[in-house]
Amino acid sequence: MGERAAQLGWAFETQAIHVGQEADPATGAVVTPISLSTTFRQHAVGQHQGYEYSRSGNPTRTALETCVAALERAGHGLSFASGLAAEDNILRLLAPGGRVLLGNDAYGGTFRLISRVHTALPWSAVDLLDVDALAADWPADTAMVWLETPTNPLLRCVDIEAVAALAHRHGALVVVDNTFATPALQQPLTLGADVVVHSATKYLGGHSDVVGGFVAVDDDSLAERLRFTQNAAGAVPAPFDCYLTLRGVKTLALRMERHCSNARAVVDLLVGHPSVERVYYPQLPDHPGHAAAAKQMNDFGGMVSFTVRGGAARAMDIVARTELFTLAESLGAVESLIEHPARMTHASAAGSPLEVPDNLIRLSVGIEHPDDLVADLEQALGGSVRTGRSGCRRVAAAERPPTGRSGP
Numbered sequence: 001m002g003e004r005a006a007q008l009g010w011a012f013e014t015q016a017i018h019v020g021q022e023a024d025p026a027t028g029a030v031v032t033p034i035s036l037s038t039t040f041r042q043h044a045v046g047q048h049q050g051y052e053y054s055r056s057g058n059p060t061r062t063a064l065e066t067c068v069a070a071l072e073r074a075g076h077g078l079s080f081a082s083g084l085a086a087e088d089n090i091l092r093l094l095a096p097g098g099r100v101l102l103g104n105d106a107y108g109g110t111f112r113l114i115s116r117v118h119t120a121l122p123w124s125a126v127d128l129l130d131v132d133a134l135a136a137d138w139p140a141d142t143a144m145v146w147l148e149t150p151t152n153p154l155l156r157c158v159d160i161e162a163v164a165a166l167a168h169r170h171g172a173l174v175v176v177d178n179t180f181a182t183p184a185l186q187q188p189l190t191l192g193a194d195v196v197v198h199s200a201t202k203y204l205g206g207h208s209d210v211v212g213g214f215v216a217v218d219d220d221s222l223a224e225r226l227r228f229t230q231n232a233a234g235a236v237p238a239p240f241d242c243y244l245t246l247r248g249v250k251t252l253a254l255r256m257e258r259h260c261s262n263a264r265a266v267v268d269l270l271v272g273h274p275s276v277e278r279v280y281y282p283q284l285p286d287h288p289g290h291a292a293a294a295k296q297m298n299d300f301g302g303m304v305s306f307t308v309r310g311g312a313a314r315a316m317d318i319v320a321r322t323e324l325f326t327l328a329e330s331l332g333a334v335e336s337l338i339e340h341p342a343r344m345t346h347a348s349a350a351g352s353p354l355e356v357p358d359n360l361i362r363l364s365v366g367i368e369h370p371d372d373l374v375a376d377l378e379q380a381l382g383g384s385v386r387t388g389r390s391g392c393r394r395v396a397a398a399e400r401p402p403t404g405r406s407g408p
């Protein structure tokens with residue numbers, strides 16, 4: 001139905017709700033059924049209706065794969081049991097000795113997977129924002145460039161088109177981890193990337209209740225190799241997880257609008273706040289990669305990081321003080337989260353080139369009312385006595401300003 005959707009000229013929001021999700025032909029059910037059957041009847045040997053065994057293919061998984069592939073403007077989508085399982089599948093495309101160039105500000109688990117599991121692959125952590133320096137010093141054995149944009153946790157934005165052009169001149173594959181932007185804000189395949197990977201656990205699922213991964217590719221032979229490993233190594237998601245992710249995807253566009261506008265409200269508070277040293281948000285004109293973000297993204301995302309005055313101790317104190325922002329790892333869901341990357345999500349990068357400042361705080365700004373989020377951060381930063389949730393200023397729904405997109 002990806003093709004039909006394109007023929008119909010459906011917009012992203014419409015595709016998210018309808019592609020791969022026709023009413024069930026057997027019953028008319030409007031919601032894609034959760035197909036729990038592990039095996040499927042064959043009329044004669046090898047004659048079946050497209051499914052044989054649920055590791056190899058499952059109807060609920062097909063619905064998810066078809067839908068998210070369309071959103072990423074990809075010919076093929078593959079879903080996995082986790083983001084790291086998806087990444088592992090991609091890294092298995094490489095022969096031993098193939099170098100992975102990794103941005104020097106990447107998700108800690110990606111760094112751990114490459115440096116400690118795929119030990120036959122040499123890697124270098126490089127500054128992907130400096131394309132000229134990279135071009136001048138390109139390692140000859142590079143087989144793959146692995147980029148995140150915006151990066152985690154410093155939200156640096158890499159020019160996908162420029163890096164892809166350089167990598168392709170040297171015959172290397174370009175993988176973009178699109179977890180932070182989502183296809184609602186950025187579609188890397190249209191900018192020249194070869195492979196898009198997601199932790200579907202984050203914005204795609206969007207409700208902190210499912211762990212999943214996703215890979216989108218347009219190239220048929222890459223898709224075939226990935227599909228082989230997906231089945232042969234078997235890190236597939238359960239049908240219920242596919243259902244939950246698909247349910248999340250239906251509201252992705254709507255959620256991203258609110259994540260972005262709420263992030264702006266939070267940034268407005270943080271910029272110039274006496275407790276704050278520096279704010280990292282791609283919309284800020286002096287942010288590393290702002291120009292790339294403005295060029296390749298529809299809006300700037302729901303993640304905000306900032307360093308505080310007073311070092312690690314002060315950062316740890318602040319993250320323990322918020323009431324509405326929950327102190328927890330992960331990101332990308334409806335509820336706002338706060339964390340201390342150096343001791344939490346990025347602890348495994350300590351001592352490596354990917355180490356993060358220890359006075360850094362990362363926020364995953366949720367879709368609550370912006371006034372409540374700002375009030376909570378204000379009390380946590382101000383060092384005032386805890387007021388409790390009820391102390392947050394509440395505004396009646398009728399008085400609330402519209403929170404629609406006001407991006408570039």
Ligand SMILES: *Cc1c(COP(=O)(O)O)cnc(C)c1O
Pocket residue numbers: 082083084085107109110148152177179180198199200201202211212213
């Ligand atoms: C969480 C995350 C991953 C890993 O995904 P899991 O679903 O936790 O396995 C990869 N990349 C980024 C950017 C992430 O935030």
